[in-house]
Amino acid sequence: MRFLSRRLVxxxxxxxxxxxxxxRILEWIDEEAYIFASCQLDQKSLVTKHIGEITFQASAFQGDVVEFGLAIKSVGRTSLxxxxxxxxxxxxxxxCIADDxxxxxxxxxxxxxxxHGKTKEQLDKLTIDPPS
Incomplete structure (x- = not known):
């Protein structure tokens, strides 16, 4: 899992x-996940269809910096x-963990x-060998 961005509470x-x-954290998750998916697929026209299980595990407070780790779970013909x-x-x-x-x-x-024209294998390769 790559932690790609941060926000100040x-x-x-x-x-x-x-x-x-x-x-607020759910709003941030949706935005960060969209950015990640959009960059992975090199597509802008994506919509959130579903957010599965959400588990809150600890609190964050004013002044804390939170970071977002994102990973591809699966790739469908039209979905990610x-x-x-x-x-x-x-x-x-x-x-917090937001799955699916x-x-x-x-x-x-x-x-x-x-x-979208991408496969999991293609996207996994991009994660391992990002373009320069």
């Missing part, structure tokens, strides 16, 4: 108890499924699913 990200609001782990940059403690985030490549005009 700010006051407007907190819930009534002073910890990172679950809804990823897993996202959010952890505290300083402590390396997992804050499914993105579907769509035609930008008709909004219907379209093949």
């Amino acid at each position: 700010m006051p407007n990200d907190l819930n009534f108890a002073g910890s990172l609001f679950g809804g 499924t990823v897993t996202c782990v959010v952890r505290n940059k300083g402590t390396k403690q997992n804050i 985030i499914v993105f579907v490549h769509i035609d930008s005009e008709s909004r219907t699913p379209q093949p």
